[in-house]
Amino acid sequence: QKEVEQDPGPLSVPEGAIVSLNCTYSNSAFQYFMWYRQYSRKGPELLMYTYSSGNKEDGRFTAQVDKSSKYISLFIRDSQPSDSATYLCAMSAAGASGNTPLVFGKGTRLSVIA
């Protein structure tokens, strides 16, 4: 079993839809959870960062962490064509500082159709 599982998609939704992206993980030591957005042939861009369980909201994006189920989610409201990208979940046990390597999911390719 891989440490982090993420459905690679592709996921195609109409503009304005609510998008739900998910990851599961097996390492109960993970405490720090991140979502990155990666456009084609570009480096990943940090979207959301959460520590332990709970919700975090930033504009149209909401990140949820359920440590009891080892399950994290990213919701995108009012999706736009510009949201079309690959979304990668990442996590670590030892923190999210610049000194800590991250474990990534495979990424989910999202297409938002106008």
Added chain:
Amino acid sequence: GAVVSQHPSWVICKSGTSVKIECRSLDFQATTMFWYRQFPKQSLMLMATSNEGSKATYEQGVEKDKFLINHASLTLSTLTVTSAHPEDSSFYICSGGVTTQYFGPGTRLLVL
């Protein structure tokens, strides 16, 4: 957020040649930077941890003699792919940061 740059953004080389990729932190000092490799439609795989002033730490299965890492200053880490072969063709990305990690734009390497 922090800014990480990479150079070159893409490179094509002949099999057997060596290629150097630079990773710079533009607005922070990085004692540690990470090098990842990403194959098409795959996730980022950590290759090595670059430590300023000391030897890099390589992940299992990554040949340290093939992927030379130098972190001579707090703002620059370099990855040299020595004697590159077509199977080394990939997207190489570095990352660094202070409170969290930020990624460079990546370098696409194509070995003919």
